[in-house]
Each structure stands twice: as C-alpha cells, then as structure tokens.
Amino acid sequence: MFKKILIANRGEIAIRIIRACREMKIATVAIYSEADADSLHVRMADEAVCVGSAASKDSYLNMPNIISSAIITGAEAIHPGYAYFSEQPQFAEACEACNIVFIGPKASAIELMGDKARAKETAAKAGVPCIPGSKGIIRSEQDAFKTAAKMGYPVRLKATAGGGGRGIRVVASEEELAGQLKIATAEAQAAFGNGELYLEKEIEEPRHVEIQLLGDEHGKYVHLGERECSIQRRNQKLLEEAPSVAVTPSIRDKMGEAAVKLAKAVGYANAGTVEFLLDKHGRFYFMEMNTRVQVEHPVTEFVTGVDIVREQIRIAAGEKLGLTQKDIKINGHSIECRIIAEDPARNFAPSVGAISRYVAPGGYGVRLDTHVYSGYDIPPYYDAMLAKLIVWGKDRNEAITRMSRCLSEYEIEGVKTNIEYQKKILANSYFRSGELSTAFITRCMNGGG
Numbered sequence: 325m326f327k328k329i330l331i332a333n334r335g336e337i338a339i340r341i342i343r344a345c346r347e348m349k350i351a352t353v354a355i356y357s358e359a360d361a362d363s364l365h366v367r368m369a370d371e372a373v374c375v376g377s378a379a380s381k382d383s384y385l386n387m388p389n390i391i392s393s394a395i396i397t398g399a400e401a402i403h404p405g406y407a408y409f410s411e412q413p414q415f416a417e418a419c420e421a422c423n424i425v426f427i428g429p430k431a432s433a434i435e436l437m438g439d440k441a442r443a444k445e446t447a448a449k450a451g452v453p454c455i456p457g458s459k460g461i462i463r464s465e466q467d468a469f470k471t472a473a474k475m476g477y478p479v480r481l482k483a484t485a486g487g488g489g490r491g492i493r494v495v496a497s498e499e500e501l502a503g504q505l506k507i508a509t510a511e512a513q514a515a516f517g518n519g520e521l522y523l524e525k526e527i528e529e530p531r532h533v534e535i536q537l538l539g540d541e542h543g544k545y546v547h548l549g550e551r552e553c554s555i556q557r558r559n560q561k562l563l564e565e566a567p568s569v570a571v572t573p574s575i576r577d578k579m580g581e582a583a584v585k586l587a588k589a590v591g592y593a594n595a596g597t598v599e600f601l602l603d604k605h606g607r608f609y610f611m612e613m614n615t616r617v618q619v620e621h622p623v624t625e626f627v628t629g630v631d632i633v634r635e636q637i638r639i640a641a642g643e644k645l646g647l648t649q650k651d652i653k654i655n656g657h658s659i660e661c662r663i664i665a666e667d668p669a670r671n672f673a674p675s676v677g678a679i680s681r682y683v684a685p686g687g688y689g690v691r692l693d694t695h696v697y698s699g700y701d702i703p704p705y706y707d708a709m710l711a712k713l714i715v716w717g718k719d720r721n722e723a724i725t726r727m728s729r730c731l732s733e734y735e736i737e738g739v740k741t742n743i744e745y746q747k748k749i750l751a752n753s754y755f756r757s758g759e760l761s762t763a764f765i766t767r768c769m770n771g772g773g
C-alpha cells in the first residue's frame with residue numbers, strides 16, 4: 325500500500341480523500357492556491373504545497389507544479405478527485421512518466437470515454453443501448469439536418485468534450501438548427517478548446533439513472549447499483565438518491581450488466597460511473613461515462629456500505645477487489661442535497677462572501693461532507709458548492725423526513741444558499757411520490773425559486 329498520497333484538488337472532495345487516507349494510515353499532501361491558504365483541506369493534510377495563484381489554470385490545473393510537488397514530497401500516488409485533472413489523459417500519462425501512480429483508470433480508458441461521441445460508438449460496439457443520434461461527431465451542417473430529420477425534433481446538440489452540464493443545447497425545430505449549430509460550436513470551442521458536436525434525439529422527460537462500478541487491475545468487476553439524479557437545473561444535478569424508485573431489480577441487473585460490459589470493453593480499472601437515461605417505458609440508453617469519483621458517490625456508500633474512495637486507492641495499489649456481485653446488497657435509502665452558495669430566486673446566480681454564522685446539522689443517519697466553517701471566506705474563483713448533506717433512512721420516506729429535519733437545522737449566514745430551495749423540493753408532492761424526471765425543476769418548481 326502507498327505510504328503517501330498527494331491530493332490534486334480542493335474543497336470537500338479533498339477532505340473526503342484525506343479522511344480515507346487517514347483511516348488507511350496513508351500520509352497526505354494537499355495542494356492549494358494562494359486564495360485557499362485558509363482552506364480546511366490545507367489544515368487537515370499532513371503536508372501542504374502552494375502550487376500557484378488563485379485562478380485554477382495557475383494552480384489546480386498547473387500540471388508541472390503539481391507533479392513536482394508530488395516528487396519533492398515523495399508522494400507515490402496522486403488522487404485527482406473530480407473535475408480538474410480527473411478526466412485528462414495527459415495528466416494520467418504525466419504521472420506515469422514520473423513514476424507516480426494516478427488513482428484512476430488508465431489514460432487510454434479516460435481518453436476513450438472522455439470524447440463523448442466516441443464513447444457512444446464504443447458503447448454501441450460493446451452492445452450497450454445508446455441514445456439515438458449522429459454516428460460520431462457532426463461532420464457538416466447537411467449531415468446535422470439529415471440526422472435530425474430522420475430522428476424528428478426536438479434534438480440535442482452536445483459538445484463531444486463537454487461536461488459539468490455545459491455545452492448542451494436543445495433544438496426544438498428545423499428552423500433553429502443552423503443557428504444553434506453555430507452558437508454551440510463557438511461555445512464548445514471557447515469552453516473546452518474543441519468545437520466538435522454530436523447530435524442526439526431528445527428523450528422526453530427521462531430520468532437520469534447511473535450505475536456506480538468498480539473494476540480492479542485483475543479483470544474483476546462489480547457494480548454498486550444505481551443512483552437517481554433526475555433533480556437537475558441547467559443539466560446539473562442538485563439532489564441525488566439511491567436506490568431509484570423507478571428501477572426494478574430486473575432493470576438494475578440489466579443496467580448493471582450493461583455498465584460492466586462497457587467497462588470490460590475498455591479495460592477499465594478503478595471506480596467509474598456509467599450514466600443512462602431511463603424513459604417512461606423502462607427502456608434505458610447509455611449517455612456517457614464519468615471516469616472518476618463522482619460528487620454524489622456518498623449515497624451509494626450509505627446503501628451498500630462500500631467506501632468507494634478507499635476502494636479507488638486499493639485498486640490503484642494493485643490490490644484485488646474484495647467483493648463479488650453477490651456481496652452487494654442495497655440496504656435502505658439515501659439522499660444527497662448539494663448545498664450551493666447561490667440564489668435560486670435570481671436564476672441560481674452564485675453568491676460569494678464570508679460565512680458569518682454556521683451551524684451544522686447532525687444526528688443519526690447523517691453525513692456532512694464540507695470544507696466550510698464559521699468565518700470561512702468563500703473565494704469567487706471556484707465551484708460554488710459549499711457542502712453535501714447526505715442522509716440514510718430505512719426507506720425513502722424516512723430519508724426524506726430526516727433530510728427535511730437536517731435542512732431545518734442547517735444555518736449558513738453571510739451568503740445566499742439553496743437550503744430553503746432544497747426544502748421546497750423535498751416538500752413537493754411529486755417528489756414525495758417519486759414521480760421524477762429531469763424536467764422536475766421546470767415543471768414542478770416554476771424553474772427557479
């Protein structure tokens with residue numbers, strides 16, 4: 325096992341990883357930007373190295389500084405967390421070139437799945453059902469018109485290099501297509517440095533259901549069941565749960581098998597998530613694969629008892645998965661609310677400032693993953709997520725009751741947060757009855773607050 329790991333991330337996920345390391349008796353090295361000197365992950369790690377100024381591109385995306393920090397401190401492995409370098413094959417390759425273990429899949433698997441259009445082709449070849457759409461990227465305007473006409477409108481344009489809910493445009497009719505193509509290409513080029521798009525049929529009011537899987541370097545795979553992430557705004561997740569009320573044991577088996585089939589096809593080793601859309605008829609379609617630990621991984625940990633970050637570290641160290649599919653049992657229900665510094669009433673605009681008063685919820689079945697504390701000054705440079713509040717209950721009702729109780733206890737003053745908004749979601753009768761779809765926020769919450 326590793327003796328020392330560098331964590332190439334910040335915020336709650338850096339802390340999550342430090343905690344796993346501490347329980348495994350592994351020393352930790354934090355990296356931080358000048359704006360994050362007072363951040364909790366810096367204080368919690370055994371060592372910390374400042375890797376650059378506030379802007380992410382100068383610090384958390386500063387590859388030479390991060391790699392040299394690992395070398396200087398003698399870290400044998402780097403955990404990338406999510407976002408930043410977690411899905412960049414060049415980073416995984418740089419680690420390998422410097423004899424540092426990248427805690428994640430091989431660069432080749434990241435590359436195959438990171439290009440979303442190509443990932444779909446790989447999935448289709450592996451026999452996984454995919455959302456109907458263009459074969460690979462759109463080659464010409466003509467090509468786009470032909471594909472869209474064949475499928476029927478509405479359709480979706482998606483950036484092949486996209487992520488984090490960005491680079492997606494819904495096209496309602498033929499008249500809009502040419503204009504949207506131009507805008508989407510320019511946006512994708514600016515945001516991801518790659519303007520290539522692909523096109524998909526718009527699935528009507530689907531559920532977002534994803535499978536968590538683990539694969540080791542010895543060819544063994546298990547899946548940990550599904551998470552439902554249909555509660556989204558602007559294609560970004562707000563609240564997640566496990567299991568999904570729409571997933572029967574038979575759908576779970578089929579989806580799990582499909583996810584494992586894809587993982588095997590690309591020689592995937594480590595934790596990964598295969599995202600699907602589930603339609604009203606119980607049919608599911610592959611959407612994309614995230615080759616990293618996911619924000620919402622704790623709901624799976626609560627219902628399966630598997631520590632996903634610990635497994636990631638064990639797998640990267642070459643150990644065998646200690647689990648078989650038979651060992652995986654879903655126990656009870658878990659819900660996560662993303663607590664974000666934003667104003668739902670002002671179209672979820674981010675809010676920055678200092679936290680003047682902070683009281684955290686707690687109690688039976690409650691987990692709070694966060695880097696904030698009373699007096700913490702939220703830097704404006706990074707993601708606005710402040711905390712993940714996760715609860716477990718013996719069933720969905722108990723989990724909803726517990727989450728509502730926790731949200732009522734939670735006090736964050738000094739910045740605007742979405743705590744009240746999350747409470748409203750939990751109180752909504754459609755949410756309570758489990759009638760969910762990705763259209764929930766627009767349909768049932770009037771779009772905003």
Ligand code: ADP
Nearest residue numbers: 480486487488489490524525526527532559762
């Ligand atoms: P990202 O890489 O940004 O996570 P995804 O491809 O996973 O992008 O899509 C993000 C969200 O957009 C999905 O969770 C879903 O709500 C919505 N979405 C994506 N593709 C479709 C589609 N073909 N039909 C309907 N909704 C879609």
Ligand code: ADP
Nearest residue numbers: 406407486487488489561614617618619620707
């Ligand atoms: P998950 O699928 O784990 O829920 P998200 O799609 O919410 O992940 O993304 C996790 C984090 O990474 C978020 O903070 C999101 O903004 C960021 N992110 C994901 N993909 C990208 C990307 N391609 N570019 C920039 N940020 C991204």
Ligand code: MG
Nearest residue numbers: 488489599612
């Ligand atoms: Mg996605």
